[in-house]
Amino acid sequence: MGFSVGIVGLPNVGKSTLFKALTKKTVDISNYPFCTIDPNVGVVKVPDERLEKLAGFSRSKKIIPTAIEFVDIAGLVKNAHRGEGLGNKFLSNIREVDMIIQIARGFESAKITHVDNKVDPLSDIETINLELILTDLNMVNNALEKNSRGVKANDKLAIKSEEMLLKYKKALENEQPASSVKIDESEKEKGPDFLGESIIKQLLTNKPMFYVINVGENQKELVLKQLESELGKNKILFIPIKTEAELSELSDEEAEILRNDLISSSQKQQIATLDDLIKNCYRLLNLITFLTTGEDETRAWTIKKNSTAPQSGRAIHSDFEEKFIRANIINWQDLINSGSWQGAAEKGLLRIEGKSYIVKDGDVIEFRI
Numbered sequence: 453m454g455f456s457v458g459i460v461g462l463p464n465v466g467k468s469t470l471f472k473a474l475t476k477k478t479v480d481i482s483n484y485p486f487c488t489i490d491p492n493v494g495v496v497k498v499p500d501e502r503l504e505k506l507a508g509f510s511r512s513k514k515i516i517p518t519a520i521e522f523v524d525i526a527g528l529v530k531n532a533h534r535g536e537g538l539g540n541k542f543l544s545n546i547r548e549v550d551m552i553i554q555i556a557r558g559f560e561s562a563k564i565t566h567v568d569n570k571v572d573p574l575s576d577i578e579t580i581n582l583e584l585i586l587t588d589l590n591m592v593n594n595a596l597e598k599n600s601r602g603v604k605a606n607d608k609l610a611i612k613s614e615e616m617l618l619k620y621k622k623a624l625e626n627e628q629p630a631s632s633v634k635i636d637e638s639e640k641e642k643g644p645d646f647l648g649e650s651i652i653k654q655l656l657t658n659k660p661m662f663y664v665i666n667v668g669e670n671q672k673e674l675v676l677k678q679l680e681s682e683l684g685k686n687k688i689l690f691i692p693i694k695t696e697a698e699l700s701e702l703s704d705e706e707a708e709i710l711r712n713d714l715i716s717s718s719q720k721q722q723i724a725t726l727d728d729l730i731k732n733c734y735r736l737l738n739l740i741t742f743l744t745t746g747e748d749e750t751r752a753w754t755i756k757k758n759s760t761a762p763q764s765g766r767a768i769h770s771d772f773e774e775k776f777i778r779a780n781i782i783n784w785q786d787l788i789n790s791g792s793w794q795g796a797a798e799k800g801l802l803r804i805e806g807k808s809y810i811v812k813d814g815d816v817i818e819f820r821i
C-alpha cells in the first residue's frame with residue numbers, strides 16, 4: 453500500500469530544493485513494489501526510532517523502514533485552472549496524490565525572483581488555494597451539466613447527485629475548500645455509479661493539506677507568529693529549506709550539531725525539520741505503523757488507522773488477509789522490556805487476536821495463516 457504526497461506551490465519557492473533534500477532519505481526501492489519509478493517521484497523513509505531498538509532485540513540482519521512517496525510538482529501560476537503555464541497538466545498531477553504540502557516563500561533574496569515581485573507567504577497561499585478551488589469548481593460544474601439529463605428524466609440517483617454537488621458548488625463559489633463541506637454518512641454511500649461521490653473524491657481541496665513556509669535564516673519571530681495565527685498552528689510548519697537541504701548531505705548526528713549552531717534556541721521552538729515534515733504527512737494521512745521482527749529483518753508497515761488484523765496483513769501479502777486465521781500480537785516496548793518472546797508470553801503480554809482485532813500503532817505482529 454503506497455501513499456503519496458504532492459509538493460505544490462508557486463514557481464521558485466523551493467519545492468525542488470525540498471524534494472531533493474527529502475530524497476536524500478531515500479530507500480532501496482526494490483523493497484517497495486508499489487512505488488512509481490519517475491524522476492519527479494521520490495521514495496522517502498519514514499523515521500522511526502523503534503526500528504533500531506527492535507532490530508537490536510531480534511539481532512536482525514536488516515532494517516526496512518516504511519516509506520512515503522513525494523512528488524515534485526511544477527510551479528502553479530495564477531489562472532492555472534484555465535490552463536495558464538501548463539496548469540492543466542500540473543493540476544492533474546495533484547489529482548493523483550493522496551495529500552498536499554503547499555510551500556510558500558518566506559525567504560528574502562535579491563537573486564531569486566518572485567513571480568509577484570514580493571515576499572508575502574500569505575498572498576502566495578491565497579493565490580494557490582484559489583487556483584485549487586477554481587479547478588474544483590470547474591469539475592463540479594461539468595459534473596452538474598453531465599448530470600442534468602438524469603435530473604430531467606427524474607432519475608433518483610441523479611437528483612441525489614445534484615443535491616450533493618450543489619453543496620460543493622456553493623462552498624467553492626464562496627472560496628471555501630471542498631473539505632469544509634460536511635456530508636452526512638447516510639447521504640454518502642449510493643453505490644459505484646453515484647456520480648456525486650466519485651466526483652467529490654477527486655476534488656483537490658478535499659485532500660489533506662498543510663503549509664510549509666520556506667523561511668530564511670534570520671526570519672523574524674513576530675512574522676512567524678502572525679502566520680501561525682492566520683493559518684492555524686497545526687496546519688503550518690516553518691522550515692529553512694535551503695539550510696535543511698545542506699544538512700541532508702550530512703549524517704543525522706552531524707546535522708543535529710550544525711542545526712543547533714545555525715538556529716538560535718528561541719527560533720528552534722518554531723522551526724521544523726524534514727523528519728517533522730514526514731511525520732506530519734503520516735499523521736494527516738491517518739496512517740499508523742505495525743512492525744514485524746526476526747533474525748532476517750525488522751520491518752515497519754504502513755496501514756490506515758482502524759484497520760483490522762487481516763486488513764493489516766494485506767500490507768505484507770494478500771494471503772495474510774484472505775487466509776487469515778489469527779495473529780500473535782504484542783506492543784513493541786512490552787516485547788523489549790520482557791527480554792524475550794518466552795518472557796513476554798509468560799507475563800501474558802503476547803496475545804492471540806482474531807479477525808476483528810483493530811491493530812494499534814507499535815504492535816509487533818506474527819500472522820498465522
Ligand SMILES: Nc1nc2c(ncn2[C@@H]2O[C@H](COP(=O)(O)OP(=O)(O)OP(=O)(O)O)[C@@H](O)[C@H]2O)c(=O)[nH]1
Binds near residue numbers: 464466467561692695
Ligand atoms: N536564499 C534562499 N534561496 C532558496 C531557498 N530555497 C530555495 N532557494 C533557491 O530558490 C531557487 C528556486 O528553488 P527551487 O527549489 O528550484 O524552486 P521550485 O519551487 O522548485 O521552482 P519551480 O520548479 O520553478 O516551480 C533556487 O535557486 C534555490 O536555490 C532559501 O531558503 N533561501
Ligand SMILES: [Mg+2]
Binds near residue numbers: 467468469525526527
Ligand atoms: Mg521545481
